[in-house]
Amino acid sequence: MTNAVKGALLSALVFPGLGQIALKRYQRGFVLMLTVLAGLSVIVVKATREARRIFETIESEGGAIDQDAITRAIAGATAPSDSLVFNLLLLLIAVCWIYAAVDAYRVGKEQDLPR
Numbered sequence: 001m002t003n004a005v006k007g008a009l010l011s012a013l014v015f016p017g018l019g020q021i022a023l024k025r026y027q028r029g030f031v032l033m034l035t036v037l038a039g040l041s042v043i044v045v046k047a048t049r050e051a052r053r054i055f056e057t058i059e060s061e062g063g064a065i066d067q068d069a070i071t072r073a074i075a076g077a078t079a080p081s082d083s084l085v086f087n088l089l090l091l092l093i094a095v096c097w098i099y100a101a102v103d104a105y106r107v108g109k110e111q112d113l114p115r
Contacts, residue, residue, distance in 0.1 A: 002108065002112050003023060003107075003108035003109075003111045003112050004105045004106075004107075004108030004109040004111075004112055005105075005108070006022060006023075006108065007019035007020065007022055007023045007104030007105060007107060007108040008102075008104050008105035008108065010022050010104065011032075011100040011101045011103070011104040012097070012101035012104075015033065015036070016033065016036050016096050016097045016099075017029040017030065017032030017033035017036070017100055018033070019100060019101070019103075019105075019107075020100065020104055020107065021033075023107050023108055023111060025107055028103070032096055032099070032100045035092070035096050036093050036096050036097065039090075039092050039093045039096075040093065042085075042089055043086065043089055043090070046082065046085070050082075054070065058070065
């Protein structure tokens with residue numbers, strides 16, 4: 001397997017930045033990894049807080065947790081700014097992921113050239 005294919009597959013299918021690390025571009029790989037991990041961490045924290053708030057709302061109303069109660073709580077839950085932040089973070093993660101795969105392929109191609 002060529003360096004280009006190996007790097008692209010690692011960055012595209014395993015985790016962004018891993019292909020760069022395999023190709024000895026450590027700084028670029030770690031920056032990509034940390035960027036994606038930071039974005040994912042913020043999304044998980046926001047989702048956990050929102051879920052907790054929804055279940056606390058349902059519990060305070062004294063209702064049982066069922067599909068209708070969850071739907072009602074969600075309907076009044078999401079602020080537009082939260083969904084904007086969420087969408088921007090998803091976009092950032094997607095861009096980093098695609099960039100990592102393309103960049104790893106490009107770096108691998110350079111390394112595959114005969115010297």
